[in-house]
Amino acid sequence: MVRALQKLAAAGAVVLAAVSLQPTTTASAAPAPVVGGTRAAQGEFPWMVRLSMGCGGSLITPQVVLTAAHCVSGSGANTSITATAGVVDLQSSSAIKVRSTKVLQAPGYTGQGKDWALIKLASPITSLPNLKIADTTAYNNGTFTVAGWGAAREGGGQQRYLLKANVPFVSDASCQAAYGSDLVPSDEICAGYSQGGVDTCQGDSGGPMFRKDNNGAWIQVGIVSWGEGCARPGFPGVYTEVSTFASAITSAAATL
Ligand code: ARG
Numbered sequence: 001m002v003r004a005l006q007k008l009a010a011a012g013a014v015v016l017a018a019v020s021l022q023p024t025t026t027a028s029a030a031p032a033p034v035v036g037g038t039r040a041a042q043g044e045f046p047w048m049v050r051l052s053m054g055c056g057g058s059l060i061t062p063q064v065v066l067t068a069a070h071c072v073s074g075s076g077a078n079t080s081i082t083a084t085a086g087v088v089d090l091q092s093s094s095a096i097k098v099r100s101t102k103v104l105q106a107p108g109y110t111g112q113g114k115d116w117a118l119i120k121l122a123s124p125i126t127s128l129p130n131l132k133i134a135d136t137t138a139y140n141n142g143t144f145t146v147a148g149w150g151a152a153r154e155g156g157g158q159q160r161y162l163l164k165a166n167v168p169f170v171s172d173a174s175c176q177a178a179y180g181s182d183l184v185p186s187d188e189i190c191a192g193y194s195q196g197g198v199d200t201c202q203g204d205s206g207g208p209m210f211r212k213d214n215n216g217a218w219i220q221v222g223i224v225s226w227g228e229g230c231a232r233p234g235f236p237g238v239y240t241e242v243s244t245f246a247s248a249i250t251s252a253a254a255t256l
Helices: 010-019 170-182 242-255
Strands: 047-050 055-061 064-067 084-085 096-105 115-120 143-148 161-171 188-191 208-212 218-226 236-239
Touching: 047 064, 055 208, 055 218, 055 242, 064 218, 064 236, 064 242, 115 242, 170 242, 188 218, 218 242, 236 242
Parallel strands: none
Antiparallel strands: 047 055, 047 084, 055 064, 064 115, 084 096, 096 115, 143 161, 143 208, 161 188, 188 236, 208 218, 218 236
């Protein structure tokens, strides 16, 4: 149940932050992104989306955002979500803001594994490129990039500027050593340093974990899902394994 709590999106994270005060001894450290990252440049990850419930997402077609199932409450018509795109600064006057029309939560999602969802936008965003999703396991290795507007430290606040970091792949075996049966190895892929320090955190959920493919193009291999705290030694970040769900995602997106 403690681990289930780690899945709460930013709205929940605000509450968690309020009740779990962090020591201030690290306050002099430079603001770390994601946790342990740096500021993304404008246009560096043009398909990155911020969703108004406090999650990240990726533009996988001009009109469909891929996010996490735990960021949404079900499937059906939904005009309550605003997607902000095209900017690293969420307060920029050039931000593209589009409302949702529909949400599709992964079929069979009950809180363990299958952590993906689609959001249909009211109008296509044709001025931005889309992020390709991995449909084979070929890229489920190496070093990944993560990005988001979530907390820069465990218990910390949401960020105005997009932050990024790199994290190495962690095998199912070593991820299972950390998380036991909470991990669904067929549905999830882990990343992080054994010594911790760099990770996604609350409010990054739903955002992409990505790398370069053999043609040098960005490809999405993961969706920020959960972890024990953030950036703790011995506890990698857990991401939805996109290749497992690629065909379901692509066909669902086409019919949304
Ligand atoms: N579940 C969190 C969210 O809703 C993301 C947690 C990621 N945690 C981690 N240690 N990688 O924003």
